[in-house]
Amino acid sequence: xxxxxxxxxxxxxxxxxxxxxxxxxxxxxxxxxxxxxxxxxxxxxxxxxxxxxxxxxxxxxxxxxxxxxxxxxxxxxxxxxxxxxxxxxxxxxxxxxxxxxxxxxxxxxxxxxxxx
Amino acid sequence: xxxxxxxxxxxxxxxxxxxxxxxxxxxxxxxxxxxxxxxxxxxxxxxxxxxxxxxxxxxxxxxxxxxxxxxxxxxxxxxxxxxxxxxxxxxxxxxxxxxxxxxxxxxxxxxx
Numbered sequence: 001x002x003x004x005x006x007x008x009x010x011x012x013x014x015x016x017x018x019x020x021x022x023x024x025x026x027x028x029x030x031x032x033x034x035x036x037x038x039x040x041x042x043x044x045x046x047x048x049x050x051x052x053x054x055x056x057x058x059x060x061x062x063x064x065x066x067x068x069x070x071x072x073x074x075x076x077x078x079x080x081x082x083x084x085x086x087x088x089x090x091x092x093x094x095x096x097x098x099x100x101x102x103x104x105x106x107x108x109x110x111x112x113x114x115x116x
Numbered sequence: 117x118x119x120x121x122x123x124x125x126x127x128x129x130x131x132x133x134x135x136x137x138x139x140x141x142x143x144x145x146x147x148x149x150x151x152x153x154x155x156x157x158x159x160x161x162x163x164x165x166x167x168x169x170x171x172x173x174x175x176x177x178x179x180x181x182x183x184x185x186x187x188x189x190x191x192x193x194x195x196x197x198x199x200x201x202x203x204x205x206x207x208x209x210x211x212x213x214x215x216x217x218x219x220x221x222x223x224x225x226x227x228x
Contacts, residue, residue: 006159034215043206043220044160093159095216105216107152107159 002028004096006108013084013115021079021111023094029074030096034105035067038091050077074098084115118143120209122219129197130227137192137222139207148210149190151181153203154221160206166190177201197226 003026013019023033032051036044048064050056050071058064066088068080077096081088091112095105119142129135141147148167152160164175171183181192190207202225208216 004159043218046215046217049215091157095160104162104165106162109159110157112157 002026002096002098002106004030004094004106004108006092006094006111008111009109010112011114013113015085015115016083018080018082019084019113021081021092021094021113023077023079023096023108025075025096025098025106028096028098028100030077030098031074032097033071033077034095034097035069035077035079036093036095038093038110040091044093047079081113084113086115089113089115118147118209118217120207120217120219122205122207122222124222125220126223126225128225128227131199132196135194135197135201135224135226137205137207137224139190139192139219140188141190141207141209142188143209147190149181149183150208150210150216151175151179151190151192152206152208152218154206155203163192163205197224199226199228202226 005024007022035047038044046059047062048056048058048069050069052071052074056069071077091110093110095107097105121140150165151163154160163179164173166173166183174180179194205222207219
């Protein structure tokens with residue numbers, strides 16, 4: 001299957017700081033990338049959808065000024081959590097989709113964010 | 117609106133026995149249905165999908181799922197469970213803009 005990586009795999013930051021998470025499609029061009037958030041023992045919640053070269057589309061209730069998403073190239077999308085607070089601590093998962101892969105979503109391994 | 121229900125939070129099965137993880141869906145139009153597996157602190161791994169065609173879909177690691185339109189179900193099955201199958205399983209349906217709506221997940225525990 002297609003490979004999607006995330007970096008870092010885990011990060012601990014202090015409250016008030018910003019954290020950037022990278023999502024890369026390693027062997028295909030991802031025209032669309034998705035960012036999900038998963039709370040412990042809960043399902044994935046879609047945060048936003050980003051298409052290469054366009055502004056991200058945020059789901060209802062997701063603060064676009066807090067969760068900045070950039071999809072500058074066909075292989076890279078970034079999620080920046082700005083002014084992080086402890087309630088932002090979560091498991092963030094990205095997925096990527098591309099025409100060459102039949103429009104199927106391939107998921108990254110996730111990033112565990114802990115805000116102290 | 118699209119939605120997926122996984123009625124069981126937890127399924128326990130003895131190793132070697134058949135397993136079933138249930139999923140029902142609600143969509144407008146033809147459904148695209150998926151099963152994913154998640155191991156601890158890992159992302160989701162694709163198991164199988166139904167787009168069209170045969171109602172019985174075969175996927176990775178010996179898993180299969182049966183699409184039942186009349187019952188709006190897409191249950192995941194495996195004839196003989198392995199301890200290594202123990203994980204969190206998610207059913208998903210394709211939503212608008214081709215994103216995925218996930219069920220709440222079912223934790224499968226295979227008992228040796």
